[in-house]
Amino acid sequence: MKIIAFANQKGGVGKTTTAINLAHGLALLGRRVLLVDLDPQGHVAFGLGLEKTPGLYQLICLETPIERVVRTARANLDILPSDKRTEKVKRQITLSDFRENILDDLLRSTHYDVILLDMAPSLDVLHINGLVASDWVIIPTRLDALAVDGVKEILLTMGEVAQRGHIFQGYGVLPTFFDRTTRETLVQFKEIVRAFNTRVWPPIPQDTRVREAAAFGKTLWEYSPESPAMTGFSENKIHLGGYRQILERVMEVLNG
Amino acid sequence: MAERKQKYERRPVLDSAVADLLSNMEQKQIEAQLPRRVREKKARERIKIQSRREQRATYDLPPALRQRVKEMAEQERLPASQLVTLALLRFLQDYQGGKIDLADYKQSSHSPRYDWNLSLPDELLAVLSQKQRRRSTPKLLKEDS
Numbered sequence: 001m002k003i004i005a006f007a008n009q010k011g012g013v014g015k016t017t018t019a020i021n022l023a024h025g026l027a028l029l030g031r032r033v034l035l036v037d038l039d040p041q042g043h044v045a046f047g048l049g050l051e052k053t054p055g056l057y058q059l060i061c062l063e064t065p066i067e068r069v070v071r072t073a074r075a076n077l078d079i080l081p082s083d084k085r086t087e088k089v090k091r092q093i094t095l096s097d098f099r100e101n102i103l104d105d106l107l108r109s110t111h112y113d114v115i116l117l118d119m120a121p122s123l124d125v126l127h128i129n130g131l132v133a134s135d136w137v138i139i140p141t142r143l144d145a146l147a148v149d150g151v152k153e154i155l156l157t158m159g160e161v162a163q164r165g166h167i168f169q170g171y172g173v174l175p176t177f178f179d180r181t182t183r184e185t186l187v188q189f190k191e192i193v194r195a196f197n198t199r200v201w202p203p204i205p206q207d208t209r210v211r212e213a214a215a216f217g218k219t220l221w222e223y224s225p226e227s228p229a230m231t232g233f234s235e236n237k238i239h240l241g242g243y244r245q246i247l248e249r250v251m252e253v254l255n256g
Numbered sequence: 257m258a259e260r261k262q263k264y265e266r267r268p269v270l271d272s273a274v275a276d277l278l279s280n281m282e283q284k285q286i287e288a289q290l291p292r293r294v295r296e297k298k299a300r301e302r303i304k305i306q307s308r309r310e311q312r313a314t315y316d317l318p319p320a321l322r323q324r325v326k327e328m329a330e331q332e333r334l335p336a337s338q339l340v341t342l343a344l345l346r347f348l349q350d351y352q353g354g355k356i357d358l359a360d361y362k363q364s365s366h367s368p369r370y371d372w373n374l375s376l377p378d379e380l381l382a383v384l385s386q387k388q389r390r391r392s393t394p395k396l397l398k399e400d401s
Contacts, residue, residue, distance in 0.1 A: 197270065201274070236309070
């Protein structure tokens with residue numbers, strides 16, 4: 001089993017969208033996937049067309065078995081949903097012993113092939129729990145100075161977690177909302193390539209279909225499988241970026 | 257030793273898609289700063305290259321055959337591609353008309369990709385070593401006559 005976190009301390013960078021679409025992509029490839037929503041906004045369930053429920057709260061605060069709190073969203077894809085009661089989870093964790101490993105212990109006992117963690121744009125005990133549980137971290141970022149700063153912040157946090165003995169197998173920086181027509185995109189893209197080099201993954205193009213899919217409660221695999229966000233930029237019949245290519249990268253991560 | 261290590265420091269390899277995209281974007285940015293006339297010329301060239309991409313194919317040929325096609329194209333003052341196109345069309349015509357039977361040349365292959373290989377007979381390969389017969393080229397201009 002591998003646990004992959006989607007994290008960036010800046011909000012609105014595409015963490016949930018990326019997590020949902022990659023989770024469904026992996027499920028379509030036959031992997032048994034659990035997508036955990038660590039954000040009290042509860043947008044994982046919403047994005048998949050389900051009701052927000054306090055799954056994480058029931059699991060950690062009420063100690064309900066995980067099999068009873070997960071919801072099946074699609075074939076091979078279960079979600080552990082969140083809602084505003086997830087805020088109470090943070091308080092519960094703060095009061096617990098061995099508090100940084102609570103999530104890791106709960107998730108490692110499950111039968112899934114891969115678990116994806118959709119992290120909240122915050123820095124709290126739940127965020128640390130998510131990082132401690134994860135083997136790999138994918139950091140979606142818009143190409144603007146604030147979001148790129150968020151990447152640096154999450155890497156600092158990962159560094160602190162690593163200093164406490166946790167070993168990350170790797171991380172990737174995923175540019176999202178990529179609009180290659182603007183000069184600022186190129187400037188910021190060069191900047192993150194210079195700073196993170198091989199860790200930079202091919203970008204996800206800016207695409208209105210992404211917003212539409214979320215409004216209908218569908219993933220891009222269902223709503224618009226050939227949209228630019230899925231297929232990437234077409235250069236001389238070669239596709240660069242897009243969720244299909246990112247799914248290939250994730251499969252490489254899963255296959256070691 | 258330290259100096260040598262510094263000299264031969266391994267360069268990190270970017271994700272190929274990231275490298276391609278970055279290079280394309282940089283190229284477009286450089287082009288955007290060129291004068292309008294140069295920019296339009298480059299755009300025309302790009303369209304021309306893109307339109308010809310469909311016509312391109314890569315096949316392995318014996319070096320002697322490739323050389324022979326090149327010489328013939330020079331002698332006849334023709335593009336080699338057109339000469340090869342004519343040769344292939346004539347071959348397809350003969351093949352479809354039953355004049356050529358591939359079974360005469362087929363030998364079983366050990367490759368997992370193909371069932372057969374073509375074994376070219378010596379008399380066919382001998383064409384390559386025969387001296388090229390010169391043909392008169394049609395005169396293009398009045399003054400030539």
